[in-house]
Amino acid sequence: MNELLTPETKKEMDHWLNKFPKGKQRSAIIGSLHAVQHQNEGFLTSELMDAVANYLDVPKIQVYEVATFYSMFQTKPAGKHEISVCTNISCMLRGSDAILNHIEHKLGINVGESTSDGKIFLKEEEECLAACTGAPMMMVDHVYIENIDIKKVDEVIDKLTSKS
Amino acid sequence: MTDTKNKITVTIDGIEHDALPGQMLIELTDQTGTYVPRFCYHEKLSIAANCRMCLVEVENSNSALPACATPVSDGMIVHTKSKPAKTAQESTMEFLLINHPLDCPICDQGGECELQDLAYAYGKNDSRFDIQKQTKKNDDLGPLVSTDMTRCIMCTRCVRFGTEIAGIQELGTIGRGESSNISTYVSKTVDHELSGNIIDLCPVGALNNKPYRYTDRTWELDQIESISPHDCVGTNIMIHKKNDIIRRIVPKNNPDINETWIADRDRFGFDGIYSEDRAISPQLRVNSDLDNVKVADAMDRSVDMIKSCSNNGQSIGVLVSPNLSTEEQYLLSDFCHQLGIKAIDYRLRQRDFSEKSDRSFIPHMNINLSDIDSMKNTLILGSDLRKETPILAHRIKKSADSGSSIHIINSHESEYHFQIGQNIINDDWVNDIGRVLKAAINLTKNHLPNNIADHLDTIDEPSVKHEAIAVSLCQSKSLIIIGIGAYSDSQYQIIRSYAHILSSVCQTNLCEISEGSNMIGASIHGLINESTDQTLNFSEIIQMNHDLLIMYGIEPNDTIYQAELIECMKSTNNLVVFTPYINEYFNQHADVIIPIKTHYEGTGSMINLELRNQSFNHIQSMSADEFSNIELLMSMYQGMGIQSLSVSEINDCIQKGIETIAITAEKISEIPDTTLTTFLPKKETIFNMYNTDNVLRRSKPLQNTKEGLSSK
Numbered sequence: 001m002n003e004l005l006t007p008e009t010k011k012e013m014d015h016w017l018n019k020f021p022k023g024k025q026r027s028a029i030i031g032s033l034h035a036v037q038h039q040n041e042g043f044l045t046s047e048l049m050d051a052v053a054n055y056l057d058v059p060k061i062q063v064y065e066v067a068t069f070y071s072m073f074q075t076k077p078a079g080k081h082e083i084s085v086c087t088n089i090s091c092m093l094r095g096s097d098a099i100l101n102h103i104e105h106k107l108g109i110n111v112g113e114s115t116s117d118g119k120i121f122l123k124e125e126e127e128c129l130a131a132c133t134g135a136p137m138m139m140v141d142h143v144y145i146e147n148i149d150i151k152k153v154d155e156v157i158d159k160l161t162s163k164s
Numbered sequence: 165m166t167d168t169k170n171k172i173t174v175t176i177d178g179i180e181h182d183a184l185p186g187q188m189l190i191e192l193t194d195q196t197g198t199y200v201p202r203f204c205y206h207e208k209l210s211i212a213a214n215c216r217m218c219l220v221e222v223e224n225s226n227s228a229l230p231a232c233a234t235p236v237s238d239g240m241i242v243h244t245k246s247k248p249a250k251t252a253q254e255s256t257m258e259f260l261l262i263n264h265p266l267d268c269p270i271c272d273q274g275g276e277c278e279l280q281d282l283a284y285a286y287g288k289n290d291s292r293f294d295i296q297k298q299t300k301k302n303d304d305l306g307p308l309v310s311t312d313m314t315r316c317i318m319c320t321r322c323v324r325f326g327t328e329i330a331g332i333q334e335l336g337t338i339g340r341g342e343s344s345n346i347s348t349y350v351s352k353t354v355d356h357e358l359s360g361n362i363i364d365l366c367p368v369g370a371l372n373n374k375p376y377r378y379t380d381r382t383w384e385l386d387q388i389e390s391i392s393p394h395d396c397v398g399t400n401i402m403i404h405k406k407n408d409i410i411r412r413i414v415p416k417n418n419p420d421i422n423e424t425w426i427a428d429r430d431r432f433g434f435d436g437i438y439s440e441d442r443a444i445s446p447q448l449r450v451n452s453d454l455d456n457v458k459v460a461d462a463m464d465r466s467v468d469m470i471k472s473c474s475n476n477g478q479s480i481g482v483l484v485s486p487n488l489s490t491e492e493q494y495l496l497s498d499f500c501h502q503l504g505i506k507a508i509d510y511r512l513r514q515r516d517f518s519e520k521s522d523r524s525f526i527p528h529m530n531i532n533l534s535d536i537d538s539m540k541n542t543l544i545l546g547s548d549l550r551k552e553t554p555i556l557a558h559r560i561k562k563s564a565d566s567g568s569s570i571h572i573i574n575s576h577e578s579e580y581h582f583q584i585g586q587n588i589i590n591d592d593w594v595n596d597i598g599r600v601l602k603a604a605i606n607l608t609k610n611h612l613p614n615n616i617a618d619h620l621d622t623i624d625e626p627s628v629k630h631e632a633i634a635v636s637l638c639q640s641k642s643l644i645i646i647g648i649g650a651y652s653d654s655q656y657q658i659i660r661s662y663a664h665i666l667s668s669v670c671q672t673n674l675c676e677i678s679e680g681s682n683m684i685g686a687s688i689h690g691l692i693n694e695s696t697d698q699t700l701n702f703s704e705i706i707q708m709n710h711d712l713l714i715m716y717g718i719e720p721n722d723t724i725y726q727a728e729l730i731e732c733m734k735s736t737n738n739l740v741v742f743t744p745y746i747n748e749y750f751n752q753h754a755d756v757i758i759p760i761k762t763h764y765e766g767t768g769s770m771i772n773l774e775l776r777n778q779s780f781n782h783i784q785s786m787s788a789d790e791f792s793n794i795e796l797l798m799s800m801y802q803g804m805g806i807q808s809l810s811v812s813e814i815n816d817c818i819q820k821g822i823e824t825i826a827i828t829a830e831k832i833s834e835i836p837d838t839t840l841t842t843f844l845p846k847k848e849t850i851f852n853m854y855n856t857d858n859v860l861r862r863s864k865p866l867q868n869t870k871e872g873l874s875s876k
């Protein structure tokens with residue numbers, strides 16, 4: 001089962017494992033899932049979660065619990081690049097709804113869906129990402145982009161779609 | 165001066181109580197009999213404090229506090245029924261009911277539902293919420309536990325049960341917030357041997373008893389206290405019956421034995437008594453067919469058969485189940501004793517009978533079950549412990565959880581739900597026990613009789629692993645367990661000797677798990693009526709040619725000598741079976757079939773492995789034309805014209821027998837001659853926990869579990 005994990009992923013997991021005392025491997029689940037999700041280009045599968053459980057020596061269900069709890073883990077197939085637009089109060093007041101609408105139209109998908117070429121995943125709903133000073137904002141592959149408008153959004157998305 | 169530091173006073177509803185520092189408020193209110201509502205709190209589980217039903221008012225606190233997660237402190241003043249407390253409890257209830265369906269009329273939990281009761285006490289008549297309720301997906305957890313997850317209130321008792329009691333987490337909290345639910349996530353059945361307990365733990369109707377689903381309302385049921393007959397632990401159960409039919413079985417709390425838990429086979433095993441192959445009418449073989457007859461005719465015929473046997477009972481063999489009540493066992497043994505029948509045995513799973521004196525030390529344990537919790541070092545020899553005795557295994561888990569070291573020596577891997585220290589799995593595992601013994605002797609510098617010293621010279625020197633086990637066992641609070649795997653091994657006698665000597669050398673406690681539910685009861689007669697002439701053992705009996713073979717409560721599948729027993733049934737001139745069930749072998753070979761009651765339909769007592777004598781009750785009164793097993797046996801006595809003891813005399817004998825075991829329990833100190841050939845070659849027997857007796861074998865729910873299907 002461990003062969004599902006690449007050497008880099010294992011290295012990353014060992015890094016997390018070493019941070020916690022023996023018997024507390026459960027604490028390394030989040031870090032490990034990040035690594036595995038990255039390896040699998042954006043989402044987790046049951047097999048990969050089982051591999052994590054096996055590698056960390058924790059019950060499988062504990063890995064499922066963590067993976068389904070946190071919004072940063074995708075347990076269904078999702079596109080490679082992840083876009084999330086903040087729609088909480090500050091961003092909403094500065095026009096995030098229109099931006100989200102625009103993105104949906106541009107990509108031809110609704111929030112929570114991925115483009116058919118598997119490149120872009122528009123994440124369900126994101127609460128305040130603590131960047132209100134730069135509202136409206138979005139996060140692309142875990143990087144904050146602030147003070148966005150339609151033009152800036154187009155640029156970012158075009159760049160993503162032209163990349164492999 | 166008394167320790168004033170450790171004495172604190174807490175006032176609950178105006179009454180002062182002494183309390184222990186560190187105690188949670190709810191423990192104190194439970195102790196003092198003040199009712200505080202709760203869903204997530206359970207005394208046997210860790211504290212989650214997620215349901216908020218137990219909110220109470222504590223003076224000088226700004227808000228109501230959860231009693232289950234608030235430690236008591238000196239001078240604390242608590243109100244459980246004040247306005248603020250009631251308001252907090254009512255609000256919690258209102259929140260819980262936002263999403264809970266109002267399907268009590270079709271919910272099996274109705275009538276014994278903690279939510280229903282509390283909604284009645286704390287709930288409002290109508291709901292202020294008209295939003296859509298959550299719906300949740302149901303997992304198929306297998307044939308024992310039904311799921312209606314929409315009713316779940318997310319108390320997580322079932323999840324904590326998995327991590328803390330079962331030791332193997334199968335259920336988890338999937339998702340988050342409003343969309344969280346209890347699930348196995350990937351489709352998977354719950355297969356743990358104690359899994360049925362989540363039915364009792366679930367305070368609502370989310371997890372229920374699947375075979376019992378939609379059968380009765382709880383208030384229609386009568387309750388009888390009883391003992392589970394499926395292993396030697398003597399688990400206490402409550403039988404719930406309606407019209408003399410068992411509908412379900414639930415645990416009876418006994419802190420000394422099973423606490424609030426029972427194994428799945430204790431809960432679902434009874435289904436086997438309603439199997440279609442029950443023996444209903446007595447039958448006699450006429451020419452080649454079996455004809456239905458009256459009980460009296462069948463008994464007369466049996467008695468005639470016994471009478472016509474020549475030479476003083478020497479040509480009669482009697483095979484008896486180790487699961488009968490002590491009273492039945494006693495009468496059977498006494499009957500044979502009076503008639504001079506020496507071929508009687510109940511040890512269906514013992515392979516190695518090389519030691520002739522082995523009835524003098526009856527397998528049992530010399531401490532109480534509850535003492536296991538505090539053991540510090542345990543060595544388990546030849547056991548699939550979780551399958552053999554789930555409740556005892558749970559006690560071992562408790563000791564492991566509080567830091568004790570558990571070591572294993574066995575011929576094969578077995579699944580454990582606790583941390584294991586030294587784990588020696590080896591084809592030649594018996595030798596490993598000897599090496600531990602050798603290490604222990606080196607360690608303690610104990611002086612040994614020459615024959616043992618000579619014997620030990622022939623085995624290998626101990627390795628570090630063996631030494632580690634010996635060091636561990638020589639500390640205080642240590643225990644050696646001999647499992648059924650060892651009991652059924654072809655080198656049982658030597659394993660047993662090693663274990664006993666090791667136990668003496670290291671001064672450990674000793675626990676021998678016995679087969680069936682009442683093997684100790686079966687031995688009582690032999691103990692107190694010690695006759696000088698040797699009785700024959702199971703393997704000898706089935707290798708002989710008999711004029712008459714009597715089988716009482718057993719069928720070929722019960723023994724590891726299945727093929728040999730069937731041969732013996734074929735070759736005997738006359739075969740009389742007393743049996744609750746008919747099977748193909750009886751149909752083919754029996755000359756007389758006399759139906760008997762199962763444990764659940766009988767009454768009597770059983771002795772568990774800690775020598776605790778417990779009585780059990782039958783579920784129905786007998787109709788005039790029916791006979792209890794005891795009555796059947798008594799009529800055999802009458803037929804033979806011999807005197808039987810009365811039930812009260814038997815009880816005195818049983819008491820005397822138990823005392824005899826306790827007094828004469830000298831540990832074995834000899835090593836048997838290993839050059840003796842044993843009856844059967846070493847053979848791996850896979851222990852299937854749902855195939856150990858004739859009732860379990862016929863329990864449909866159990867046979868549909870993963871374990872049940874694995875023996876098909």
Ligand code: SF4
Nearest residue numbers: 316317319320322366
């Ligand atoms: S299923 Fe029952 S025990 Fe489990 S969390 Fe839900 S309400 Fe609690």
Ligand code: FES
Nearest residue numbers: 086088128129131
């Ligand atoms: S509301 Fe969008 S970052 Fe805070």
Ligand code: FES
Nearest residue numbers: 213215216218232
């Ligand atoms: S019982 Fe105290 S919070 Fe649930």
